[in-house]
Amino acid sequence: MxxxxxxxxxxxxxxxxxxxxxxxxxxxxxxxxxxxxxxxxxxxxxxxxxxxxxxxxxxxxxxxxxxxxxxxxxxxxxxxxxxxxxxxxxxxxxxxxxxxxxxxxxxxxxxxxxxxxxxxxxxxxxxxxxxxxxxxxxxxxxxxxxxxxxxxxxxxxxxxHGNWSGSAGMPALGERKLDQRIIRHPIDVESEAARFAGKKILLLGHGHSAANTIVALARVQQRAPQTQIIWAVRSDRTKPVSEVADDPLHERAAVVDAANALALHPPENLRVLRRATLEELQTVEGSNIIKATLKVWKTSEAIEVDEIISLTGxxxxxxxxxxxxxxxxxxxxxxxxxxxxxxxxxxxxxxxxxxxxxxxxxxxxxxxxxxxxxxxxxxxxxxxxxxxxxxxxxxxx
Ligand SMILES: Cc1cc2nc3c(=O)[nH]c(=O)nc-3n(C[C@H](O)[C@H](O)[C@H](O)COP(=O)(O)OP(=O)(O)OC[C@H]3O[C@@H](n4cnc5c(N)ncnc54)[C@H](O)[C@@H]3O)c2cc1C
Incomplete structure (x- = not known):
């Protein structure tokens, strides 16, 4: 009672x-x-x-x-x-x-x-x-x-309170130290184009927030083609964002479809890394660049980026x-x-x-x-x- x-x-x-x-x-x-x-x-x-x-x-x-x-x-x-x-x-x-x-x-x-x-x-x-x-x-x-x-x-x-970005919900090595450099909400990348256009951006996650953000980042890239985007997802699916069959919420379906279409046919300068987990973040001395090391399936890949947007729930x-x-x-x-x-x-x-x-x-x-x-x-x-x-x-x- x-x-x-x-x-x-x-x-x-x-x-x-x-x-x-x-x-x-x-x-x-x-x-x-x-x-x-x-x-x-x-x-x-x-x-x-x-x-x-x-x-x-x-x-x-x-x-x-x-x-x-x-x-x-x-x-x-x-x-x-x-x-x-x-x-x-x-x-x-x-x-x-x-x-x-x-x-x-x-x-x-x-x-x-x-x-x-x-x-x-x-x-x-x-x-x-x-x-x-x-x-x-x-x-x-x-x-x-x-x-x-x-x-x-x-x-x-x-x-x-965004989740940590590393494996199994743990912080990746160095992530806590670089916490302030990581954007953990679906930021308006188009309004803040000066910050993102022409830059190299790592986006982590494949939920609804990440789906909205990859679609917006792709629009930034259309206007500034030199913008480089790496979209890292833990999923191994060709369409990483989960679809709801016959989704009656049409706006949700449209965003999911648009994000998955980008993953299936990425434009130039958009790379999609599937089965990817963030392992470590480090600063590159004397610069604002962050070096992100990811495990992509069985191999390790290091990428230097200007911005990290982590939308992992x-x-x-x-x-x-x-x-x-x-x-x-x-x-x-x-x-x-x-x-x-x-x-x-x-x-x-x-x-x-x-x-x-x-x-x-x-x-x-x-x-x-x-x-x-x-x-x-x-x-x-x-x-x-x-x-x-x-x-x-x-x-x-
Ligand atoms: C991108 C996105 C799209 C979404 N779209 C939909 C949708 O279409 N339909 C839908 O139903 N849901 C949607 N959601 C889910 C959505 O978050 C919730 O439906 C809605 O915001 C939940 O409302 P809430 O009041 O429970 O929490 P919130 O909206 O998160 O509000 C919590 C409030 O508490 C305040 N607060 C936090 N901590 C404290 C504290 N310690 N002391 C005092 N105040 C505090 C915050 O400032 C905030 O104002 C979406 C979520 C996201 C991220």
Whole structure:
């Protein structure tokens, strides 16, 4: 059973789409809501604002949010860029009467725990549930702020933490030292053409972010043909980006097809290295060049490049939850119950029947929601996130 709270302070971590949707529901149920956001509203999506969402707008907004946004909402079949979604959905929601005084930006949550109890305090004891949460946050200047709450919803996403680039998810040799030189988000290479045109670029990864990036890099190369691109993928498939058969999400299918077409018939100055793993990164003395050594099938290849874009997936930051009793899946690092519920699901569009108990985190009245609840599983869709929230709030009544 989820524990209903007589007290009513709900704290939401993150003002991405799921944090805002959580706050709307919590407000409707009579909780006193505060949203703490590390950056700006929709911060993570702003960072890939040039990329189009593959799900149409109607799938990305709950019925509740649609009602608040009313006629200002673009057509529900719109395939928006991340920036358009922030401008037409997230910002207006954040400025709506319901939420406008409840969001505190520039507040990064660093840690939280039940007041006076660490991870091992009163385990499974009803008294643990009685304790409120104490949440420590910081702003960009390093000033610290403390908040109290009876319920906490962690909607802080995964996007800020790219996976390491080496074999088996480990850092490649030298990668930690050169961390600042590696771009770990799908950067807008076309807007930053001055940085990329005419350069030699190593792109790692073959997921959706990498697919978008290789297609954009190919466009940069069309305009600046001397640009050299090496696309290194772990897959041995001729079409490295996974296809979804008869994909009803046409935008996703189009990006996958375009990326795979480049892999099948690479233009001049685009090399595709299959079965490639990054082994080592080194600086080339007296220059900004990085020497990357890759194992490509059975041979070793050293390449000197100007830029490295590593898009090998994202992982959740679990540090802030360390003093809680949240149970994570040892496979995905999403919540344990949800991982079990999702483990046989391969189609992210499938309607997922989740038992409310699967949404328990293991720490009463603390919920991991949104894409973070899936951990490293990349199958999250906003539509499923909204279903998840409906189930959580229904059980809270
Ligand atoms: C390129 C790309 C395309 C995608 N396209 C789609 C799509 O078409 N459809 C779809 O359904 N999904 C898509 N996704 C998945 C998408 O990431 C999620 O659907 C959506 O962003 C999840 O929302 P969220 O609120 O859970 O997390 P996020 O959007 O990641 O929001 C998390 C928020 O928490 C904040 N935050 C992080 N840490 C802290 C902290 N410590 N303290 C306070 N605040 C914090 C962040 O700044 C951010 O604002 C895409 C992802 C990528 C990378």
């Amino acid at each position: 989820l524990t209903s709270s007589a007290r009513k302070r709900a704290l939401v971590i993150g003002a991405g789409p799921m944090g805002l949707e959580t706050a709307l529901r919590a407000h409707t149920r009579g909780f006193e809501v505060t949203v703490l956001e590390a950056g700006r509203v929709g911060e993570h999506i702003r960072q890939w604002g040039h990329i189009r969402l593959f799900s149409p707008l109607g799938m990305n907004v709950s019925a509740h949010a649609k009602k608040i946004l009313g006629e200002s909402l673009p057509p529900l079949d719109a395939i928006q860029t991340g920036a358009e979604y922030v401008a037409t959905v997230l910002e207006p929601l954040a400025q709506s009467e319901v939420l406008k005084d409840r969001i505190i930006v520039d507040r990064k949550v660093v840690a939280l725990a039940r007041a006076g109890l660490g991870k091992m305090g009163l385990p499974n004891h009803p008294l643990r549930t009685e304790r409120s949460f104490r949440v420590l946050a910081e702003d960009h200047a390093g000033s610290e702020h403390v908040y109290q709450a009876d319920l906490v919803f962690d909607a802080s996403g995964v996007f800020a 994202y992982r959740p930051n679990l540090d802030m939850l360390r003093e809680t009793t949240v149970e994570f899946s040892s496979v995905t690092e999403g919540t344990r119950g949800l991982h079990k519920a999702l483990s046989n699901i391969t189609d992210c569009l499938a309607k997922i029947e989740v038992n409310p108990n699967d949404l328990q985190s293991g720490e009463p009245n603390l919920f991991i929601v949104g894409v973070k609840s899936y951990g490293r599983n990349s199958g999250f869709l906003l539509q499923s996130g909204n279903d998840q929230l409906d189930a959580i709030f229904a059980a809270l009544m």
